[in-house]
Amino acid sequence: MxxxxxxxxxxxxxxxxxxxxxxxxxxxxxxxxxxxxxxxxxxxxxxxxxxxxxxxxxxxxxxxxxxxxxxxxxxxxxxxxxxxxxxxxxxxxxxxxxxxxxxxxxxxxxxxxxxxxxxxxxxxxxxxxxxxxxxxxxxxxxxxxxxxxxxxxxxxxxxSGPGWPVITPLGNLDPSVWTRLAAGEPLLVPGLGAELLHxxxxxxxxxxxxxxxxxxxxxxxxxxxxTAPSALTVRGLAQQAASWFGRSAELEFVSWDEFRARTAPEYAEQSWDHLWRSQYASIDKARRLLGYAPVYAAEAAVREAVAWLAGNEKLAVTLTGG
Missing domain, CATH: 3.40.50.720 (NAD(P)-binding Rossmann-like Domain)
Structure with a gap:
C-alpha cells in the first residue's frame, strides 16, 4: 500500500x-x-x-x-x-x-x-x-x-524511548528527579505516592x-x-528507578502546597497534570481486536530512555543495576 x-x-x-x-x-x-x-x-x-x-x-x-x-x-x-x-x-x-x-x-x-x-x-x-x-x-x-x-x-x-526526556516518577520532566534518586537523596513526593503513571x-x-x-x-x-501492560504508582516507579543506580528510593511525602513551594513552577504544573489524572488505561480491546502485544513493561521503557540520556551526556547519572 x-x-x-x-x-x-x-x-x-x-x-x-x-x-x-x-x-x-x-x-x-x-x-x-x-x-x-x-x-x-x-x-x-x-x-x-x-x-x-x-x-x-x-x-x-x-x-x-x-x-x-x-x-x-x-x-x-x-x-x-x-x-x-x-x-x-x-x-x-x-x-x-x-x-x-x-x-x-x-x-x-x-x-x-x-x-x-x-x-x-x-x-x-x-x-x-x-x-x-x-x-x-x-x-x-x-x-x-x-x-x-x-x-x-x-x-x-x-x-518513552531513547532520544528524548521521559516522564519521571513525579510525573514531570525535571532531570533532578533522576539525579536525586541516583545519589540516594530524599525526593519530595506530593500526596501519597499512590497516583498512577502509564x-x-x-x-x-x-x-x-x-x-x-x-x-x-x-x-x-x-x-x-x-500502553504498557501495567501502570506504575509514583512510589513504585521511584523504587524501580532507584534500583537502576544501586539505591533505595528515599521518599519524603509532602502536601501539594509544600511541593509547589519547593519545586520550579513548570515542573510542579507538569506533576499536577499527570498525577491528578492518575490514569491506568486498559489495553484489552487492542489485544482482542488487533492482537496488540506490547514488548516493554512500563519500567523497562522508562529505563531505556534514562539509559540513553545518561549514555549521551544528557543526564549525569550512571546506571548499575535494576
Whole structure:
C-alpha cells in the first residue's frame, strides 16, 4: 500500500516508518523538515520526504488536498492537536483514502473514576490538549459510523524511548528527579505516592498503529489505548528507578502546597497534570481486536530512555543495576 505519515520523524514515527517499509509498503513522510528520526534505520532511504507547514496550509485550506493528491491507501496523522484541523483532513480525504489513523492520547479521558479505564470511559477531559484529543476521537467515530471515511484513533500513554526526556516518577520532566534518586537523596513526593503513571515504549505504540493498518476492518471506527501492560504508582516507579543506580528510593511525602513551594513552577504544573489524572488505561480491546502485544513493561521503557540520556551526556547519572 501507499501510506502517507504526517509527522513521521517524531517519537512514534521513528519506529513506525521503518516497520511499514520493512513490511513492503511505499511510505511518504510529511514533516516540517526540521527534525531527523530519533533512531537511524536503513529503511529511511526508501521514504519519500515532503516538507510542509501544516498550520499554514490548514489556514489556506490546501493541506488535505496535498495529502489526497498523492492517492494514498492509508494516512497516518501523528501530529493533529485541533479538532478543526482533523475535520479539514477528514473532509479532504473522504472518498479518496481507504483508512485514516489518528494519534490521540489517554488524556482524552479525565481524572480516573475507575481503573483500568476503557476506551468508552466518559470522564470529562481536562486541559485544552485533552479536550481537543477527545473531540477528535468523537469526530472520527461519528464519521465512520455515518458511513463516511474509515477512521481509527489510537491513544498512547506517556511515550518513552531513547532520544528524548521521559516522564519521571513525579510525573514531570525535571532531570533532578533522576539525579536525586541516583545519589540516594530524599525526593519530595506530593500526596501519597499512590497516583498512577502509564508509560509506553514508542515502538509498542508503532506496533499498535501497524496492527490497525493490517486489520482495517477490525479497527474501523474504533478507538484503542496503546500502553504498557501495567501502570506504575509514583512510589513504585521511584523504587524501580532507584534500583537502576544501586539505591533505595528515599521518599519524603509532602502536601501539594509544600511541593509547589519547593519545586520550579513548570515542573510542579507538569506533576499536577499527570498525577491528578492518575490514569491506568486498559489495553484489552487492542489485544482482542488487533492482537496488540506490547514488548516493554512500563519500567523497562522508562529505563531505556534514562539509559540513553545518561549514555549521551544528557543526564549525569550512571546506571548499575535494576
Amino acid at each position: 501507499r501510506i502517507v505519515v504526517i509527522g513521521g520523524t517524531g517519537h512514534v514515527g521513528t519506529y513506525l516508518i521503518p516497520r511499514l517499509v520493512t513490511a513492503g509498503h511505499e511510505v511518504v513522510n510529511f514533516s516540517r523538515g526540521i527534525r531527523r528520526p530519533y533512531t537511524d534505520h536503513p529503511a529511511w532511504r526508501e521514504v519519500r520526504q515532503v516538507v510542509v507547514d501544516r498550520a499554514a496550509e490548514d489556514g489556506a485550506g490546501t493541506f488535505a488536498g496535498r495529502v489526497a493528491d498523492l492517492w494514498p491507501d492509508v494516512v497516518v496523522d501523528m501530529v493533529c492537536f485541533d479538532v478543526e484541523s482533523a475535520r479539514h483532513l477528514v473532509d479532504g480525504l473522504r472518498g479518496r483514502v481507504a483508512h485514516l489513523l489518528h494519534c490521540g492520547s489517554i488524556w482524552m479521558h479525565g481524572p480516573s473514576l475507575r481503573i483500568p479505564v476503557d476506551e468508552d470511559d466518559e470522564s470529562e477531559p481536562a486541559g485544552e490538549y485533552g479536550i481537543q484529543k477527545a473531540a477528535i476521537a468523537r469526530l472520527l467515530r461519528a464519521e465512520t459510523a455515518g458511513g463516511g471515511l474509515v477512521t481509527t484513533s489510537l491513544h498512547p500513554g506517556h511515550i 508509560h509506553v515504549h514508542a515502538d509498542d505504540v508503532a506496533q499498535g498503529f501497524q496492527l490497525a493498518i493490517e486489520h482495517r476492518d477490525r479497527a474501523a471506527g474504533q478507538a484503542f489505548h496503546l
